[in-house]
Amino acid sequence: EPEVTQTPSHQVTQMGQEVILRCVPISNHLYFYWYRQILGQKVEFLVSFYNNEISEKSEIFDDQFSVERPDGSNFTLKIRSTKLEDSAMYFCASSESRSPVYEQYFGPGTRLTVT
Amino acid sequence: AQTVTQSQPEMSVQEAETVTLSCTYDTSESDYYLFWYKQPPSRQMILVIRQEAYKQQNATENRFSVNFQKAAKSFSLKISDSQLGDAAMYFCAYRSKGGSEKLVFGKGTKLTVNP
Numbered sequence: 668e669p670e671v672t673q674t675p676s677h678q679v680t681q682m683g684q685e686v687i688l689r690c691v692p693i694s695n696h697l698y699f700y701w702y703r704q705i706l707g708q709k710v711e712f713l714v715s716f717y718n719n720e721i722s723e724k725s726e727i728f729d730d731q732f733s734v735e736r737p738d739g740s741n742f743t744l745k746i747r748s749t750k751l752e753d754s755a756m757y758f759c760a761s762s763e764s765r766s767p768v769y770e771q772y773f774g775p776g777t778r779l780t781v782t
Numbered sequence: 783a784q785t786v787t788q789s790q791p792e793m794s795v796q797e798a799e800t801v802t803l804s805c806t807y808d809t810s811e812s813d814y815y816l817f818w819y820k821q822p823p824s825r826q827m828i829l830v831i832r833q834e835a836y837k838q839q840n841a842t843e844n845r846f847s848v849n850f851q852k853a854a855k856s857f858s859l860k861i862s863d864s865q866l867g868d869a870a871m872y873f874c875a876y877r878s879k880g881g882s883e884k885l886v887f888g889k890g891t892k893l894t895v896n897p
Binding site: 670671698700702708709710711712715722723725758762765767770771772773774775776 | 786815819824825826827828829832873877878879882883884885886887888889890
């Protein structure tokens, strides 16, 4: 069965550095999402992306964050200047359709540690 | 804004027994979807079961069923004949039917299955 994959599984970075988290969505999916989970807290929505544009973003998704689909397969989340509070598990998800009838398929996550 | 609450951080069940995981939510919308996702250790979240608020009949998927009480804003998950492979983190999630694509998650319940 097709799966969403994410790399790396764990990223350690120093405060102020830029990081890029990578995701390969399921190949026929057109809708892409990033969520994050700070340790001990809820999984939170960051952004949704369709047709090379952001379709929705949360208040967490400020100017430090950006998303891109650089080619036909990858979907990336960039954090420009990481802060300690960006340490979290970041999940990518993809879906065939924006309708809630269609499942959002999640990747295994990237654990980001900012020191 | 919608919120989802899972009041049981951890639950345990004996193999072959039945367990119920609780979830309550808050919304002013009349039509929406509710989901239970399962996240095994070090694996991605997978959809277990979905319920549309307009459907009165409770959803069932094999050993998994829900008790959806719309007026009480309650959406519990029942796992029958528990198996060792059911051990995982279970997340309850809410999604609007129209408009926003984001999933709103609860904090999760860690289910342990004892042999």
